[in-house]
Amino acid sequence: MPIMSRPGHRDRDNKYEPMNPRRAPIILTSDDVAQGKESYWSELEITGLVRNLSPQLWSFTHLTGLYLNDNSLTKLSPDIGKLQHLQVLDLSNNKLRNLPGEIGDLIMLRELYLMHNNLRQLPYELGRLFQLQSLALKGNPLTQELLVIYNEQNGVQKLLTYLLDNLQVPDLQPPTRPWLPKLEPTRNHHVSNVFTVMSYNVLCDKLASRQLYAYCPSWALSWDFRKNIIMKEIKQYDADIICLQEVESGQFEAFFLPELKTAHYYGIFSPKSRAKTMNEQERKRVDGCAIFFKTEKFELVHEHLMEFTFLAAQTADGEGSEEMLNRVMPKDNIGLVALLKTKENMEPFESQPLVICTAHIHWDPEYCDVKLIQTMLMMRELQKFIDQSASLFNLKNDSSDVDPNSIPLILCGDFNSFDFRGVIDYIFCSKRFFSVLGVLGPLDSNWFTKHRIPGCPHHYIPSDHFPIVAELELLTKRSMEKEKFIQDKKSSMD
DSSP states (O other), X not given: OEEEEOOOOOOXXXXXXXXXXXXXXXXXXXXXXXXXXXXOOOEEEOOSSOOOOOGGGGGOTTOSEEEOOSSOOOOOOGGGGGOTTOSEEEOOSSOOOOOOGGGGGOTTOOEEEXXXXXXXXXXGXXXXXXXXXXXEOTTOOOOHHHHHHHTSTTXXXXXXXXXXXXXXXXXXXXXXXXEEEOOOOSSSOOTTTEEEEEEEEOOOGGGOOTTTOTTSOHHHHSHHHHHHHHHHHHHHHTOSEEEEEEEEHHHIIIIIHHHHHTTTEEEEEEEOGGGGGSOHHHHTTOEEEEEEEETTTEEEEEXXXXXXXXXXXXXXXXXXXXXXXXXHTTXXXXXXXXXXXXXXXXXXXXXXXXEEEEXXXXXXXXXXXXXXXXXXXXXXXXXXHHHHHHHHTTOBOTTSSBOGGGSOEEEEEEOOOSSSSSOOEEEEEOTTTEEEEEEEOOOOHHHHHHTTOOSSSBTTXXXXXXXXXXXXXXXXHHHHHHHHHHHHHHHHHO
């Protein structure tokens, strides 16, 4: 029974082939027209010392290329921002003294030619063009500050970073996410049987780079800025069980553990396998998974680390094992498991065990086989852990054998199922033991569209994932027997 979220915008580099300047237009003949062939043009060239542009030009929103070079334009209309599909814009050899800030809305732009104009300053909004590959500024009387940056090695990207970092940010707090109720509790609402679970990939500092998130200012990517927003979110939703991914080792000890301890949580953590080969300072930068739970409701019985590289090496046997290991061993993802039990003084009937697991599956869509193997290893190891836990609690079935299906499971994580499209974060729970009472709804997508936010992280969204939250009811044996009685009665009536 999954509860899911949609992640932010963490795409691989989009491939772009520059326009061929020698390409020849295809002109339809009268025979072509007679045969019903239609023309389609996505590029437009206007040249010949033109001084003014028709407002109708800005209605051609399908354009991918606009060539306005070799004219006498002294200004550019803010309506240029309407041409959202532009990939090439050539304004070279004009008389432009400034550019409108709306040029920053052309986030699909890959080539921008501004040579030989009268530009002294550039709008800070130009820094929003995170996919820009070519920016030609030669022949403009730019300020010394801009020229120095532009003429450095990798100057285009450095200039875009400078402009974006200095762009004034409006106060755009994201809208409140709605709570979506699903069911009512099966009996009187009791504090230990009804609880909330959160899963959240917090985006570790070393992965929050301008190379991956060029649309986000450097200061908004820094951990010192993001961590406080992340903690505010976590405390705001006040979940009883919290599963986190991409938590850096140093930040678990220095930030998450002490901060959440003040809110009455206890936490466990394990870094990725590579940490074993590093010195203490390097280990602090290795990310991993963490589980926190409220001490007033649960206590920790046992914890277990699942290292997929270690499990793969244990499993390897027979033909094809070498190829499998060559693919799996370099990807040191992990899962972390905790056996909890409800506090006895919180439940009028009995203390109940439950297994919590959080995992982070490898991200790269080119390694779909590795994702599958990691998932298989995780599920097999989880089954072993549950078997041992059932034996520990002496949970038996009607035949007096240890019953591995007698312990409820909650599985949370970033499973990277798709190429950063659709759903990749989940909360799974045992249908036999849990009822889903409600889930946290999504952010309103219209907010992103209205404010032209290309992706996450953003100034007020600190990760490339959204936290997902579900309210669950852990069914007692008595309530499960009651539910079974109702279902049997319905079946007999049918």
